Amino acid sequence: AQSVTQLDSQVPVFEEAPVELRCNYSSSVSVYLFWYVQYPNQGLQLLLKYLSGSTLVKGINGFEAEFNKSQTSFHLRKPSVHISDTAEYFCAVSLGPGNTGKLIFGQGTTLQVKP
Amino acid sequence: EAQVTQNPRYLITVTGKKLTVTCSQNMNHEYMSWYRQDPGLGLRQIYYSMNVEVTDKGDVPEGYKVSRKEKRNFPLILESPSPNQTSLYFCASSLNRVTYEQYFGPGTRLTVT
Numbered sequence: 628a629q630s631v632t633q634l635d636s637q638v639p640v641f642e643e644a645p646v647e648l649r650c651n652y653s654s655s656v657s658v659y660l661f662w663y664v665q666y667p668n669q670g671l672q673l674l675l676k677y678l679s680g681s682t683l684v685k686g687i688n689g690f691e692a693e694f695n696k697s698q699t700s701f702h703l704r705k706p707s708v709h710i711s712d713t714a715e716y717f718c719a720v721s722l723g724p725g726n727t728g729k730l731i732f733g734q735g736t737t738l739q740v741k742p
Numbered sequence: 743e744a745q746v747t748q749n750p751r752y753l754i755t756v757t758g759k760k761l762t763v764t765c766s767q768n769m770n771h772e773y774m775s776w777y778r779q780d781p782g783l784g785l786r787q788i789y790y791s792m793n794v795e796v797t798d799k800g801d802v803p804e805g806y807k808v809s810r811k812e813k814r815n816f817p818l819i820l821e822s823p824s825p826n827q828t829s830l831y832f833c834a835s836s837l838n839r840v841t842y843e844q845y846f847g848p849g850t851r852l853t854v855t
Contacts, residue, residue, distance in 0.1 A: 636782070659841050670746075670832055670846030671785070678841055717784055721840045728773070728792055729800060730840045732785040 629654040631720050633733035641741050642710055648703040648736045650718030660701040661719040661730075662692055671717065677701065688712070713740045744769045746847035748833050754853045755823060763818045763850050765833030771845075772838040774816040775800070776808065778829040779849075785832065791816055792839070823854045 634649040652658060659678050663671040675686025682694040692703045701718060718733040746767045755761055767774065775790035777800075787800025791810040805827055807819040816835075820827060831850045836842040 631784075633784075670848055671834075671844075672846065673843040676841070676843075719785075728775075728790045728798055728840055730775070730787055730790075730844075731801065732777075732787075734782055734784040 629658070629720055629722065629731050631718055631731050631733035633716075633718055633736045635736050636734065637737045637739065639739045639741060640708055643707050645706050646704065646708050646712075646738065648716050648718075648738065650701045650703065650733055652699050652701065652718075652720045654699075654720065654722070656722055659721045660692075660694060661721070662686065662690070662701070662703050663717045663719060663732075664688075665715045665717065665735075667714070674703070674716070708738070708740050710740050710742060712738060714738060744845070746833055746835055746845050748831075748847040748850050750850060751848065752851050754855065756855055757824055758822050761820050761823060761852075763820075763831060763833075763852070765816045765818065765847060766814050767816075767835040767845070768814065769835065769837075769845065770813065771835035772813070773840065773842070773844075774810070774833065774835045775840070775844070776806070776816070776818050777832045777834065778802065778827075779832060780829050788818070788831075790840075823852075825854050828852060828854050 632651045661676045662674040665671045677694045685691045776788040777785040786802045789808040791797045833847040834844040836844045
């Protein structure tokens with residue numbers, strides 16, 4: 628069965644510092660990978676996704692993620708964070724071709740950006 | 743404006759009293775899904791629908807029902823709610839499969855006493 632593990636429940640960081648939010652998954656088949664962000668009292672919105680091709684994926688708001696098949700990881704990075712990046716971030720996985728409906732989320736990582 | 747709407751936004755009810763949470767999208771999306779969000783557990787998928795009259799179970803379907811009679815609507819039904827269904831519920835839609843960007847509704851906070 629597939630699973631997603633976000634290794635940090637909370638990540639405090641100072642403004643303008645770099646940040647990495649870690650995500651590992653387990654699956655015996657190929658997967659599609661996603662990062663979603665949830666701002667306080669809102670629904671989720673897509674930051675970026677990996678379906679195929681280049682393993683370095685760029686998303687909105689200056690975020691990027693790298694798919695590492697051997698490490699089964701999809702870590703999210705930003706070189707310089709802003710206060711407005713404070714939010715909860717979710718990694719998610721969907722099975723590859725043939726299963727396009729089911730989506731499994733990680734537990735979430737709260738990014739706290741301090742001035 | 744393209745959006746996913748959910749009603750009600752907040753609901754407090756008692757054990758066993760049937761309830762329906764509505765979800766509607768105005769983007770002509772084929773794919774719709776329901777999730778529940780609980781602290782420390784992230785989001786867990788309850789049911790999803792690939793099109794009208796096509797629904798399938800997610801990871802936590804027990805205690806829930808759904809229907810998709812129209813493309814725009816995907817209601818979530820709790821026939822006999824229990825306290826362990828107290829949660830924050832999100833509806834989402836995307837063009838025609840989960841690999842496309844999902845648009846999330848604002849959430850429904852349900853408390854079952």
